[in-house]
Amino acid sequence: MSFYQQNLQAFMRLLQEQPQLFTESKRQELIALIEPLPDDLETLSVAIASWYETDDEIVDAQLEILNNSILIENESKSDRITELAVARIPGTNEGNIPKPNQQINKETLKNAIQQSVKNPSAKP
Template identity: 45%
Template structure:
């Protein structure tokens, strides 16, 4: 697995495990950042890494996950920890866009504010 792929997977793990580090504007910044980029692991990983440098708490948590990831033995040939059942690499049976997977993980890490509004006693 390339270092770029590891970097992206660690960032996705950060999104999944510590979504409270990201506010709504940061989610939007990430989406706006990656939207015009090509679906290229190196380009996406470099962009995410550069973006994370603007936020000390996000950067520290990201580097901590990356450090732990790099210290684990690579005994899992089909690493599926971060993208559910789909990892970052494409297969012929299931071609997936790295960019789309990344965007989906950004969107899924946003808190759901889907609470229905409370009815007042005058709403009948």
């Protein structure tokens, strides 16, 4: 899996797990940012990373998820960890998070941004 895909998966996970980090205006900024972009994984990933780099709280949360995802992927490749063990790692949530083979595109990213506001477990 490319870094760009890992970055977008982690960002979509962040939207789902910590929607309180994203105010309505931030969600609107994100939609406006990605709307004119081509449906290209690298372009979308770079644009999202450039956007979240201006918010320390989002950067920290994104990096934590991204680092955990990379560690899990590396462990899984080494056959030292099973899918059941991955599911038990604190902070992992299978929910609507894209699976490694699931295609991420502009539409799935926009849906994740829009759905983050509707998340019933969202904290004020």
